[in-house]
Amino acid sequence: MRAWKCTSSGSARTCLTLQSDVLAPRLPLRGANILVKVSHASLNPADLVLMSLLPCWLPLRRHPTPGLDFSGTVLDIGSSLPPDSNIRVGSKVAGAISQWDVGVGIGTLSEYIVVDAGQVAPVPASVRWLGMGQAAGAMGIAGQTAVSMVFSAHIRKGMRVLVNGASGGVGGFVVQICEGLGCEVVGVCSEANKTLVRALGAIEVVDYQAYQDLPGHLAARFGGSHDNNMDVIMDCAGNQELYTNSPKYLKPEGKFVNIVGGWSQGVIPFVRNKLRPVVLGGVPRDYTLFLLSASGTLSKQVAEYLEGGIIKKVPIDSEFGMEQAVEAYEKLATGRARGKITLKVAS
Numbered sequence: 001m002r003a004w005k006c007t008s009s010g011s012a013r014t015c016l017t018l019q020s021d022v023l024a025p026r027l028p029l030r031g032a033n034i035l036v037k038v039s040h041a042s043l044n045p046a047d048l049v050l051m052s053l054l055p056c057w058l059p060l061r062r063h064p065t066p067g068l069d070f071s072g073t074v075l076d077i078g079s080s081l082p083p084d085s086n087i088r089v090g091s092k093v094a095g096a097i098s099q100w101d102v103g104v105g106i107g108t109l110s111e112y113i114v115v116d117a118g119q120v121a122p123v124p125a126s127v128r129w130l131g132m133g134q135a136a137g138a139m140g141i142a143g144q145t146a147v148s149m150v151f152s153a154h155i156r157k158g159m160r161v162l163v164n165g166a167s168g169g170v171g172g173f174v175v176q177i178c179e180g181l182g183c184e185v186v187g188v189c190s191e192a193n194k195t196l197v198r199a200l201g202a203i204e205v206v207d208y209q210a211y212q213d214l215p216g217h218l219a220a221r222f223g224g225s226h227d228n229n230m231d232v233i234m235d236c237a238g239n240q241e242l243y244t245n246s247p248k249y250l251k252p253e254g255k256f257v258n259i260v261g262g263w264s265q266g267v268i269p270f271v272r273n274k275l276r277p278v279v280l281g282g283v284p285r286d287y288t289l290f291l292l293s294a295s296g297t298l299s300k301q302v303a304e305y306l307e308g309g310i311i312k313k314v315p316i317d318s319e320f321g322m323e324q325a326v327e328a329y330e331k332l333a334t335g336r337a338r339g340k341i342t343l344k345v346a347s
């Protein structure tokens with residue numbers, strides 16, 4: 001079968017090769033595994049981390065196939081799927097695999113993959129406008145992360161939510177879900193993406209590039225009275241300054257949820273934000289650094305939001321062909337994608 005392989009470390013251009021003689025998954029399938037003919041994959045910043053940061057001499061990093069999100073058709077199922085499973089041969093499914101799977105050689109930029117049935121959910125047939133590329137983009141990492149952030153912040157009707165990085169893969173779903181659940185959403189993005197973020201449901205949009213002091217602007221706009229403050233800040237772009245200054249515009253009982261990891265934007269701020277007591281200069285606001293564990297349950301929740309009209313659009317920045325993975329990753333690496341970048345894997 002055809003699959004992309006990482007043959008060295010670095011950028012997509014230096015490290016990726018499309019191979020057409022990759023061994024297809026071995027049959028028969030064991031346990032609750034399913035064989036999926038991949039229709040579309042969608043790309044995530046985490047794929048770039050795998051390519052550039054993990055040295056290729058690591059035993060788990062020997063010529064892996066990149067890609068976490070996928071949609072496709074089930075071709076075969078193992079002998080012990082749970083009795084209540086609604087997955088059958090011929091089902092159209094979508095979901096995301098884990099980074100561990102990628103480490104051991106299963107990636108979604110591949111014509112066929114074997115995954116546990118618990119990692120996927122059926123693509124909702126009632127959502128007529130939902131193509132298989134959109135299904136991969138929504139029911140994969142981005143949509144699942146958005147759902148998890150919403151659960152983690154206990155989002156409910158009437159809350160005021162600020163979404164930083166509102167035009168990105170994750171942020172676009174956070175905006176829609178919060179708005180759909182009855183929140184007032186303010187999106188933070190660049191001027192170029194204001195129209196998109198409004199169309200996703202934000203009642204107000206802040207262009208972060210227009211203000212040298214973004215927290216200062218937020219304090220002026222959403223500071224003062226308790227009612228004017230935000231209940232929740234969802235940070236999908238990793239801006240520590242937003243948290244440090246949050247007491248000026250986030251309610252004392254409010255929550256700050258960050259998803260951007262790595263040492264400088266994730267681990268070090270997490271340790272500082274969680275552990276430093278207020279008397280030693282810590283910020284008196286609840287802080288969560290969220291790390292997704294992808295699952296079919298979360299994928300199913302995204303499908304339910306699609307069916308219920310809570311998620312009304314799946315913004316697709318661009319769709320590339322299987323041969324164009326390098327160009328697709330180069331677009332992702334700019335950090336300027338408007339929604340999801342997808343790859344049509346099936347020919």
Ligand SMILES: NC(=O)c1ccc[n+]([C@@H]2O[C@H](COP(=O)([O-])OP(=O)(O)OC[C@H]3O[C@@H](n4cnc5c(N)ncnc54)[C@H](OP(=O)(O)O)[C@@H]3O)[C@@H](O)[C@H]2O)c1
Nearest residue numbers: 045145165167168169170189190237259290291292336337
């Ligand atoms: N913790 C987890 O489990 C988890 C899960 C998924 C993703 N993530 C992380 O979350 C981040 C977002 O992921 P994603 O898939 O949404 O990425 P993405 O789609 O590549 O995000 C691109 C968007 O980010 C916006 N952006 C870039 N710089 C910004 C800034 N300084 N302020 C506000 N917006 C900015 C861009 O909008 P403009 O062009 O308008 O600036 C663009 O629309 C990534 O770092 C990713 O690794 C973490």
